Amino acid sequence: MAYQLHYWPTIQGRGEFVRLALEAAGAPYVDVARGAEDAGQGVPAMLHQWQDRKATHPPFAPPFLKDGDFVVGQTAAILLYLAPELKLVARSEQARVWTHQIQLTIADMVDEAHDTHHPVGVGLYYEEQKPEALRRAKEFCSVRMPKFLQWFESIVVRNPAGSRHLVGGKLSYADLSLFQLIEGLRYAFPMAAEKALAKAPAILQLHGRIAALPKVAAYLRSERRIPFNEQGIFRRYPELDLA
Amino acid sequence: MAYQLHYWPTIQGRGEFVRLALEAAGAPYVDVARGAEDAGQGVPAMLHQWQDRKATHPPFAPPFLKDGDFVVGQTAAILLYLAPELKLVARSEQARVWTHQIQLTIADMVDEAHDTHHPVGVGLYYEEQKPEALRRAKEFCSVRMPKFLQWFESIVVRNPAGSRHLVGGKLSYADLSLFQLIEGLRYAFPMAAEKALAKAPAILQLHGRIAALPKVAAYLRSERRIPFNEQGIFRRYPELDLA
Numbered sequence: 001m002a003y004q005l006h007y008w009p010t011i012q013g014r015g016e017f018v019r020l021a022l023e024a025a026g027a028p029y030v031d032v033a034r035g036a037e038d039a040g041q042g043v044p045a046m047l048h049q050w051q052d053r054k055a056t057h058p059p060f061a062p063p064f065l066k067d068g069d070f071v072v073g074q075t076a077a078i079l080l081y082l083a084p085e086l087k088l089v090a091r092s093e094q095a096r097v098w099t100h101q102i103q104l105t106i107a108d109m110v111d112e113a114h115d116t117h118h119p120v121g122v123g124l125y126y127e128e129q130k131p132e133a134l135r136r137a138k139e140f141c142s143v144r145m146p147k148f149l150q151w152f153e154s155i156v157v158r159n160p161a162g163s164r165h166l167v168g169g170k171l172s173y174a175d176l177s178l179f180q181l182i183e184g185l186r187y188a189f190p191m192a193a194e195k196a197l198a199k200a201p202a203i204l205q206l207h208g209r210i211a212a213l214p215k216v217a218a219y220l221r222s223e224r225r226i227p228f229n230e231q232g233i234f235r236r237y238p239e240l241d242l243a
Numbered sequence: 244m245a246y247q248l249h250y251w252p253t254i255q256g257r258g259e260f261v262r263l264a265l266e267a268a269g270a271p272y273v274d275v276a277r278g279a280e281d282a283g284q285g286v287p288a289m290l291h292q293w294q295d296r297k298a299t300h301p302p303f304a305p306p307f308l309k310d311g312d313f314v315v316g317q318t319a320a321i322l323l324y325l326a327p328e329l330k331l332v333a334r335s336e337q338a339r340v341w342t343h344q345i346q347l348t349i350a351d352m353v354d355e356a357h358d359t360h361h362p363v364g365v366g367l368y369y370e371e372q373k374p375e376a377l378r379r380a381k382e383f384c385s386v387r388m389p390k391f392l393q394w395f396e397s398i399v400v401r402n403p404a405g406s407r408h409l410v411g412g413k414l415s416y417a418d419l420s421l422f423q424l425i426e427g428l429r430y431a432f433p434m435a436a437e438k439a440l441a442k443a444p445a446i447l448q449l450h451g452r453i454a455a456l457p458k459v460a461a462y463l464r465s466e467r468r469i470p471f472n473e474q475g476i477f478r479r480y481p482e483l484d485l486a
Contacts, residue, residue, distance in 0.1 A: 121382035139364035236313040
């Protein structure tokens with residue numbers, strides 16, 4: 001049975017990390033909220049599942065995944081659950097935990113990238129917090145982005161199995177998520193990201209290899225890949241690209 | 244061999260979620276950075292381990308745990324790793340993932356609580372971002388805190404095994420982390436937390452049961468429990484307690 005992915009239909013957002021894993025593995029899935037309402041899909045179907053008052057595992061927020069009767073939310077937990085089935089993580093417990101540790105560090109950087117345009121709160125528009133966003137983006141571009149990227153660079157360079165992957169000698173969901181993180185940074189902060197990535201050649205090469213994987217390349221060319229836009233996590237506000 | 248916990252020695256911070264799991268399980272551990280430098284411990288020992296340029300699994304930041312040769316960072320990943328050994332998670336994969344999903348949602352709320360006093364950036368002092376903190380705290384106290392707490396309330400009430408625990412019929416690390424989250428909210432936002440918790444009786448009872456567990460109670464009375472203070476995640480700035 002196909003997995004059901006539930007996520008907001010007009011943005012890549014956090015759902016994209018799950019979508020990339022499903023696509024790279026060639027796993028069958030339905031992107032529920034992007035389906036037609038008269039086929040029982042669309043946003044109402046997502047809301048119905050999300051708000052089900054009888055559910056014992058209600059997600060706090062999208063994205064969430066439905067696999068038969070099992071529902072799981074939180075991007076990193078979804079990937080933790082899916083990865084063994086999709087063969088996107090090594091079998092050893094230590095490798096599984098290390099992969100997850102990398103994913104959580106990617107998630108932290110994603111949160112910080114998001115907070116550049118929403119420092120004061122998620123309930124306000126960007127336009128209501130522009131001066132604060134400028135201050136926050138300044139620190140993100142000059143301090144946090146280089147620091148995070150250097151950490152990813154260091155771990156891929158130190159991988160005992162070689163720098164083609166983050167963990168061991170095979171593709172993992174952390175590689176896919178790092179690809180997406182770099183995509184997002186380049187979209188939102190083209191100048192600052194170029195500057196920081198110039199000092200991180202190994203992850204830049206990793207990014208290129210992921211983009212060239214046949215299933216990933218086909219996905220990126222397809223209509224299933226939603227373009228970046230100014231409603232998602234990574235937004236191009238040129239005034240915040242403080243290289 | 245005793246576990247080594249590496250974390251800043253003067254705050255509860257994120258390390259406290261790991262400490263509570265170790266304490267509740269009665270597991271032997273060394274709180275490295277709080278030890279004596281002439282015994283090879285203290286902050287220099289933590290920094291030495293953290294900055295080891297040959298490490299293949301370097302943590303991005305404390306807390307991190309050393310178990311023999313294996314090093315793991317990221318609070319939630321540390322708990323994911325420790326829980327089976329400490330018997331703080333059920334054996335089924337679905338229960339393990341659900342427990343982790345709850346932990347990640349706790350971590351999200353912890354991040355948001357932290358950002359009330361640091362909305363503009365971690366590199367600045369609170370005193371440099373007080374107006375922004377006020378705006379962010381207003382949303383946190385009136386919208387986000389009640390929303391998160393109602394989610395925890397709903398899942399404990401819906402637990403098919405009864406509302407004594409978050410997952411199944413046994414203590415898990417998610418119960419311990421929810422206890423700590425409520426402790427922190429009550430410290431930092433006494434009025435706003437009281438108001439929100441008045442509508443969440445089941446998690447309040449869970450909190451009380453955790454505090455009364457013999458090993459937890461003994462730990463909380465001990466000197467090993469660092470008091471809350473204004474350097475950690477949960478800080479009592481009365482102007483931000485916007486009930």
